[in-house]
Amino acid sequence: MSKIENENIEVELLLETIFQKYGYDFRYYSRASIKRRIKHRLALTKLNTISEMLGQVLYDVKFFETLLLDFSVNVTEMFRDPFFFKILRKEVIPVLRTYPFLKIWHAGCATGEEVYSLAIILKEEGLYDKTQIYATDFNEVILHKAKQGIIPLDQIKQYTLNYQKAGGKESFANYYTAKYDSALIDQSLKKGIVFSDHNLATDGVFGEMNLILCRNVMIYFQKELQNRAIGLFKDSMCNLGFLCLGTKESLMFSEYENDFEPVVKKAKIFRRIK
Amino acid sequence: MEKLDYEVIVIGVSTGGMKALGEIIPELPLDFPSPIAIVQHLHPCSDDFLVTDLNERSKLTVKQADEKEKLKQGFVYFAPSNYHLLIENDKTFSLSVNDLVNFARPAIDVLFETAAEAFKEKTLGIVLTGANHDGSQGAKKIKEYGGLVIVQDPESAEADIMPRAAIEAAKVDFVLDLDKIVDFLLKKI
Numbered sequence: 384m385s386k387i388e389n390e391n392i393e394v395e396l397l398l399e400t401i402f403q404k405y406g407y408d409f410r411y412y413s414r415a416s417i418k419r420r421i422k423h424r425l426a427l428t429k430l431n432t433i434s435e436m437l438g439q440v441l442y443d444v445k446f447f448e449t450l451l452l453d454f455s456v457n458v459t460e461m462f463r464d465p466f467f468f469k470i471l472r473k474e475v476i477p478v479l480r481t482y483p484f485l486k487i488w489h490a491g492c493a494t495g496e497e498v499y500s501l502a503i504i505l506k507e508e509g510l511y512d513k514t515q516i517y518a519t520d521f522n523e524v525i526l527h528k529a530k531q532g533i534i535p536l537d538q539i540k541q542y543t544l545n546y547q548k549a550g551g552k553e554s555f556a557n558y559y560t561a562k563y564d565s566a567l568i569d570q571s572l573k574k575g576i577v578f579s580d581h582n583l584a585t586d587g588v589f590g591e592m593n594l595i596l597c598r599n600v601m602i603y604f605q606k607e608l609q610n611r612a613i614g615l616f617k618d619s620m621c622n623l624g625f626l627c628l629g630t631k632e633s634l635m636f637s638e639y640e641n642d643f644e645p646v647v648k649k650a651k652i653f654r655r656i657k
Numbered sequence: 658m659e660k661l662d663y664e665v666i667v668i669g670v671s672t673g674g675m676k677a678l679g680e681i682i683p684e685l686p687l688d689f690p691s692p693i694a695i696v697q698h699l700h701p702c703s704d705d706f707l708v709t710d711l712n713e714r715s716k717l718t719v720k721q722a723d724e725k726e727k728l729k730q731g732f733v734y735f736a737p738s739n740y741h742l743l744i745e746n747d748k749t750f751s752l753s754v755n756d757l758v759n760f761a762r763p764a765i766d767v768l769f770e771t772a773a774e775a776f777k778e779k780t781l782g783i784v785l786t787g788a789n790h791d792g793s794q795g796a797k798k799i800k801e802y803g804g805l806v807i808v809q810d811p812e813s814a815e816a817d818i819m820p821r822a823a824i825e826a827a828k829v830d831f832v833l834d835l836d837k838i839v840d841f842l843l844k845k846i
């Protein structure tokens with residue numbers, strides 16, 4: 384099977400090139416998915432091999448940027464996994480209420496849907512005005528979109544449903560204004576949010592957070608990189624801070640497993656205990 | 658059981674899948690040699706009824722695949738709803754929430770193609786009943802890398818589009834009824 388082996392070598396070299404040239408480190412991302420995306424991009428170009436792509440990546444920044452977009456999977460939703468948000472409201476909000484001031488970090492926020500979802504909950508629970516939210520991603524194009532807070536109109540129905548299932552207390556329509564073919568997130572939801580660039584593979588700790596959400600980002604990481612990220616979260620939160628992961632993610636393989644305890648296992652909500 | 662020539666069995670199934678799988682998986686013995694990974698198209702918010710039900714009826718352990726889990730003998734793994742299921746070169750699973758492929762997540766093509774990459778000629782792919790075209794590109798890839806592909810006979814499948822699409826796209830090895838597929842897995846034919 385020399386073709387597969389050649390491709391695996393080429394993928395390795397491509398990721399190394401991207402790291403050395405542009406500083407983005409995909410070397411410890413799960414390979415199967417990265418390789419699929421590389422080959423998908425390859426099929427859309429006139430290039431024949433991944434080796435040829437390597438040259439293009441080195442000499443053509445625009446091409447690299449396209450590949451970067453391919454690599455960062457930005458699929459997201461408002462109130463994705465409604466039960467998670469419901470449990471967050473029930474179990475975590477009452478604890479957060481006891482603090483005078485709140486700091487929250489959304490790592491890998493993509494286009495911001497999740498951030499705005501949490502903002503809505505905080506608002507309905509009367510906590511929004513004492514909260515500072517940091518929303519980060521390593522993809523600047525995406526961050527720019529997140530800041531704008533525009534949602535496609537054809538998603539509204541799904542999001543409204545999610546919002547209701549997540550235990551929303553108002554009418555979801557209160558939180559956006561419809562314009563032509565898209566909806567604009569209400570301005571009042573934006574004022575407590577700072578969007579900024581942060582790479583979980585290469586950047587450092589962030590500050591004393593009470594709550595950190597990093598959902599559906601670490602499934603793309605190999606074990607070592609997952610460890611790095613979880614260590615980063617641990618060091619970026621206050622004692623007894625909350626950590627929320629995606630529905631299919633866990634701390635099971637991490638060396639920090641015992642530094643956290645599950646608050647609600649099924650919802651993947653953990654608390655730092657060490 | 659005697660060792661099969663395949664280190665992994667990947668199954669893709671859609672419409673009518675629950676019934677079809679119910680006729681195959683419970684028939685396999687506890688020492689069935691190869692791990693099995695399945696993509697069944699489901700509605701995004703369906704729960705794990707299928708998994709629990711099939712587990713109760715089977716000798717093998719049926720479960721949802723976890724990310725980074727190693728593929729092991731004695732287990733039948735399902736892709737969790739709303740996630741693609743992939744196999745890495747080190748024979749572990751990974752999950753992704755990437756865009757839909759063939760309007761589906763999980764997509765059969767994603768599992769089949771990554772299985773073919775990881776296990777090469779040691780891959781056995783099975784395409785069962787379904788009303789879409791998912792799985793046909795994956796079947797092609799399995800053949801390209803030297804594996805074996807079996808397709809459920811469209812004549813006897815509850816929905817024939819998916820088996821037909823696979824037969825059209827790839828040089829499949831066998832077209833069989835469900836009971837013959839079981840016989841093949843048990844090395845009776």
Ligand SMILES: C[S@@+](CC[C@H](N)C(=O)[O-])C[C@H]1O[C@@H](n2cnc3c(N)ncnc32)[C@H](O)[C@@H]1O
Binds near residue numbers: 459583597
């Ligand atoms: C699938 S989205 C998840 C969005 C949201 N958290 C959710 O669950 O709906 C994954 C996001 O992680 C970001 N990401 C991937 N690798 C990253 C890294 N090393 N550092 C920061 N963000 C990263 C991607 O750009 C993408 O926006």
